[in-house]
Amino acid sequence: MYEIRIHSRGGQGGVTAAKLLALAAFRDGKYATACPFYGAERRGAPVVSFVRIDDEPIKVYSQIHEPDLVIVLDTSIMDVVDVLDGLKADGAVLLNSAHPVAGCNGTCRHVDLTGIALAENLVVAGSPILNTPVLGALAKMGIVTLPSAEQAIREMFSDERNVKAAKAAYEELKI
């Protein structure tokens, strides 16, 4: 089972990113669950979502304590949350950032999802949309296939710019 923890702030689309990722994995023929952890948080507060992907039906409902992959949609959270907590020794990290982030070791990859969203003018209520471009980056990392990522985005969003943003992230992420 491959376990993913997504860190974001309320309103940034972390919950939707988890659903999109689960849907893409499902379209790849895998079993997948997406499970947001809802606290008392509201818009702007740090939130976590969990995604599990497996070849077998998934029976686990508890939170992910030892993720294989950590995704950080807002690196300012790293000042207040230990996003690497419990990360497996061979685990991976994907950061939404134009630059490498200090304190994150060699397994950290970064891609400027915010810049990609703004370039496509993917903005809702003043916030750039990060949940569709991140799917392209995850496809580049081999978590899901690019066709399934595109299909998942089209199933949930009608605006084709979301697919363009995902493809841009796929191209930009260095592996």
Place this chain on the structure above:
Amino acid sequence: MLTIATGNKAVAAAVKAAKPGVVAAYPITPQTEIVEQIADYVTSGDLASRYIPVESEHSAMAACIGASVGGVRTFTATSSHGLLYMHEMVHWAAGARLPIVMANVNRALGPGWNTWAEHTDAFSQRDTGWLQVFVGTVQEAYDATLMAFRIAEDERVLLPVMVNLDGFALSHITQALETVEIGDFLPPFRLPHAIDTENPRGYGPMTGPADYFRFRWDIERSMRDARDVIAEVEREFAGRFGRAYGPTEDYRCEDAEVIVVAMGSLGKEAEVAIDHLRDEGVKAGSMRLRWFRPFPDLDLAGREVVVIDRDYSFGFGGVVAHSIRSKTGIEPYSVIAGLGGQEVTYNDIADFVRNRHPGEEMWFGVSDHV
């Protein structure tokens, strides 16, 4: 159709397929998505139903009672404080023999204010005459909601059914969902005692002790008959749609020397714990209790039993543990865990089994021996 959905959306999809004539509901976290989705179906025309946005849960159930006695299939959904706010009408719906279906997204009761999973809300309606089923997956939320209409409306039952799903853990998790073409699985709604304006009768009038007593016995007789009806409907559902259910979901129980009994999402997580225990050589199994009312006969003879209660009856004990004790005579190891959404992992559940003390009660994270 095969897709992915949350537990809430699965319930709404089943309601769309069941085509109730009236839906009356009041939104409450974590149930809100159910009534939002149904309202969308009604607005888009996907569901030709009268959606009544009431001002309270008490009115929601009252509106369902009025519609149901008028001969219309009805649905509502609630959670926690909403369920308790409608409590008087919950009794009335069963007493008036109205096959209303209600989804209850299990949530703790305040104070302190808490929107996470717990079963005390549903258990507080234990003696109302409602059937209660607890689901363990998104797919089961869909399937159980569909079957609930069929079971409730069977003339041998004619009692309301509450479909329970854990707040957030099931209501908000996204999993695979296969929706079905239900065909004639749900026959047209027919209530034998529906209001007939050509033949006026009294409904709910003053009733003397002798008749009242017979009405109560009649509810219990139907509750007993409901066991067979549930089994019939679940068999037919399996035949038509390929997914089988029973009063419990048993996992690796055949040769088990110790069995974990749990409900809802913890009942599924327990299966993972069982796999780990089996790998260690512990002959363990799990039994996920699906039906709470009518309470099933459980085959636990000769086993040690660990019961996880996501509920508590203050001054008495875990409701499920004591139900099993009174039904089977077995003294279980009673674990109180998961209240107010407390995190309980499969490792924790495996520890409950490893460290069990039959006959004792343990509050997870509070008592000493874990």
